[in-house]
Amino acid sequence: MKKIFIAALATAVALTMTGCKGTNEKRGDEHLKEGRFRNAINSYLEAKKKGKMSDEFFDNFTLALVRAGDMEAKKDLSSDLINNYFEKAASNIGKVKEDATVEEYVKTLGEIGKRQAAQEGVDYATIINAFAKIDSAESVAKTRHIAESAIKSIREETEKLYVARNLQEATSEEDPVVSEYLLLRMAEMAPNNEQVKAALNKSRKATRGYFLIFGENVPDLSGKQRVDKWGYVMAMPTIKITKNSLSGELQFWASTGNNTELDPSLIKLVSTEGKEVFAKGNTGWCEAEVLVGKKGDEKIEKKQKKFKGKGKLMNEFQCSVNVSFSFPGGFVPDYIEYKDQYGIGRKYLGH
Numbered sequence: 001m002k003k004i005f006i007a008a009l010a011t012a013v014a015l016t017m018t019g020c021k022g023t024n025e026k027r028g029d030e031h032l033k034e035g036r037f038r039n040a041i042n043s044y045l046e047a048k049k050k051g052k053m054s055d056e057f058f059d060n061f062t063l064a065l066v067r068a069g070d071m072e073a074k075k076d077l078s079s080d081l082i083n084n085y086f087e088k089a090a091s092n093i094g095k096v097k098e099d100a101t102v103e104e105y106v107k108t109l110g111e112i113g114k115r116q117a118a119q120e121g122v123d124y125a126t127i128i129n130a131f132a133k134i135d136s137a138e139s140v141a142k143t144r145h146i147a148e149s150a151i152k153s154i155r156e157e158t159e160k161l162y163v164a165r166n167l168q169e170a171t172s173e174e175d176p177v178v179s180e181y182l183l184l185r186m187a188e189m190a191p192n193n194e195q196v197k198a199a200l201n202k203s204r205k206a207t208r209g210y211f212l213i214f215g216e217n218v219p220d221l222s223g224k225q226r227v228d229k230w231g232y233v234m235a236m237p238t239i240k241i242t243k244n245s246l247s248g249e250l251q252f253w254a255s256t257g258n259n260t261e262l263d264p265s266l267i268k269l270v271s272t273e274g275k276e277v278f279a280k281g282n283t284g285w286c287e288a289e290v291l292v293g294k295k296g297d298e299k300i301e302k303k304q305k306k307f308k309g310k311g312k313l314m315n316e317f318q319c320s321v322n323v324s325f326s327f328p329g330g331f332v333p334d335y336i337e338y339k340d341q342y343g344i345g346r347k348y349l350g351h
Helices: 002-018 023-033 037-050 057-075 080-095 099-117 124-144 148-172 176-189 194-206
Strands: 232-241 245-254 260-262 268-271 276-278 283-292 299-308 311-313 318-326 333-339 344-348
Touching (some): 023 057, 037 057, 057 080, 057 099, 080 099, 080 124, 099 124, 124 176, 148 176, 148 194, 176 194, 276 318, 283 311, 299 311, 311 318
Antiparallel strands (some): 232 245, 245 318, 260 311, 268 333, 283 299, 283 318, 333 344
């Protein structure tokens, strides 16, 4: 009798530890087994609503969501349902117990991102979304230490496919500003790709004298904020570089929405290793609105007003300052930066 009682107690404890499956969860498991993933999801949602869930619940619920998302992707890679399924699956991941479930989530989401990025004729917003899936999968893999090498390989393969498909278009573009924009978009997705880095470096050397203002000439402005992120846009129409110095005319165009002072003492040159030197020089000119013409026939024109010390930089107006930088041997100039309370600007120089 004592043995029977102990056995019954052990069974009760085991049931308490694992949790009993209610009707809805059992029905969901059956649908999952038979590949009826949407039905499984509905059953699991009902089980969750009623609060009766076993220890296996979040693993199986997540598998249903992942497999439903994969099935949807095979039908239509642009379906909004894909994101819906995986967003819900992501919210479950912290409660998933089995490594195999996490691995399936990581690999499936990564592969869908890869297939989306490999499509022809899609806009940049689609590419961003595709790589975001891979990044999300990689984040989970690193957190759980599961399928890390697999998702790394998927990312590398996706970058190579994306670069191979788009690099020629970017480098053959005749407009240097548009060309650099296309390369910058690629660098956002494949920052460590050697071909992209080499092409971008070459482009930056060629566009030192250009304001990189990305507007109507740029095809497909989706995701523009990832590239066009500087409040102060700069150009160096004249530049001289030696092994210990850099000098020239640095021009500014402001899009911060503010009228402010241009303070040359804030201009710095940053090396490829992150070392900094500040500019010398405080003379130049800034554009200003000036009333011109005879009395009764006046009109407002933009005129260059010289300054010494600080200039007045108006929103969507231009300034120029003569600058020079001195640095030790081995210092390789990478970019010029200007930052104040209203915004920041960088001019990459190529090297």
